[in-house]
Amino acid sequence: MAIASTRCLDCAVRDTALCGGVGADDLASLSAIGRRRTLGAGQVLTWAGDANLLCANVVAGILKVTASTANGREQIVGLLFAGDFVGQPFTEDSTVTVTALVESDLCIYPRERFERVLGEAPGLEHALLRRTMASLNDARERMLTLGQRGAQERIAGFLLDLVDRTAPGGAGGANSIDVPISRGDMADFLALTIETVSRQLTRLKGLGAVALPRGGRTILVRDRAILEALANPA
């Protein structure tokens, strides 16, 4: 079912998503071609190598973008949160696999129709350009991490990023994050093994930087300063 314009105006990511910074006319064009879809945890949106048929906005949830080598080793090259854009307009084949890490809601556009709207709405294309440049900056920062930082720097930095992304405002003191991804996904993201991630986390617990309530995947950041020190050693 098509999304009525009014639904767009009520959208949870109205302010942060690509469609947020765009005029009423362009919004109407977008809403005319958008369809809502919910992905269960673990479900795949697009496969690397398949025809590139769709673009989307993330309305809720978390997805991973993965690339893999010919012999099957996998690397998470990006994480997508609410408000993020998914997809590669103007390319025929998808080069990455996009998978939901938790149940996620998307607003999906057929790729070719999305491209047509882009062509008619320079403001939208501009917004997409800015987002893509921001993604490129993220990617460069990740290259720096993957190339130059050790295991504990990666973990500490990752936790800080996660806190800033999911629990904004919490400036000082204890700060909890419901870490939404498994140890395995953390490992794939940071290019470490599950065992190393686990060891570093227990080490952080020992230092009093975090608490790991047993059972869930929650991580409590108890001392941000320690994490910052570990993420940026002398």
Add this chain to the structure above:
Amino acid sequence: MAIASTRCLDCAVRDTALCGGVGADDLASLSAIGRRRTLGAGQVLTWAGDANLLCANVVAGILKVTASTANGREQIVGLLFAGDFVGQPFTEDSTVTVTALVESDLCIYPRERFERVLGEAPGLEHALLRRTMASLNDARERMLTLGQRGAQERIAGFLLDLVDRTAPGGAGGANSIDVPISRGDMADFLALTIETVSRQLTRLKGLGAVALPRGGRTILVRDRAILEALANPA
């Protein structure tokens, strides 16, 4: 001195650069604000952290884009060849350092003026979007390399990329590349040490995959198949 439109039409990268896929009007706007500049090997175009004052097209040469950690470790996050675009429109501060690896010619635009032209030339902005998306794909492929591949896979893959970029068409047999960068730069690019790069290269020589004429920085690719096998182990 401003570049006359006729000079743009004669430009060495007329076909491959950003300005190549653009109409005559937009080209005129661009040429009105462009200035030529030559950078010697080792000279820096922009420093990370400085105000982001310019964008450019690479007319000739090779430049490196580097990011670095707070404690000074450095990672090359991209290489720029003739025809590539340099810069980050719409951001106030430069997050990366751009340095010429060999003497390079650039066509430089003041950032804010370039942005204005972008705003008036949707075709140009579209072309830039495509380029930025391509860069993002490159970055993702590099993340895969940095995260998942071993030293010899990195070296072999790098040589193959370099051959394809600098010596197109050479389908089979021996293929030479005037490797334009030092061992140190190769190491920074691949996140290895100089010693590891050197060892892997002599190993490739031993396997007959490459020849390393003494003296220069030239590398002769003798057996592409070996490199491909090493770059993609079972």
Add this chain to the structure above:
DNA sequence: CGGGATGTTGATGGCAGTCAAGCTCGGTGG
């Protein structure tokens, strides 16, 4: 011819990967 930058080769060590065993927890069914 000399000196500095760049590259090669060798010896050693450390960090994270691998292999393996055991733990925790949630779910299922007897």
Add this chain to the structure above:
DNA sequence: CCACCGAGCTTGACTGCCATCAACATCCCG
């Protein structure tokens, strides 16, 4: 209610790859 099971996580012992440290070779340029 409890026994069982499997997925995810933790912990330990060992290994291996690449970084580090060090010595030497080579090249370039005055």
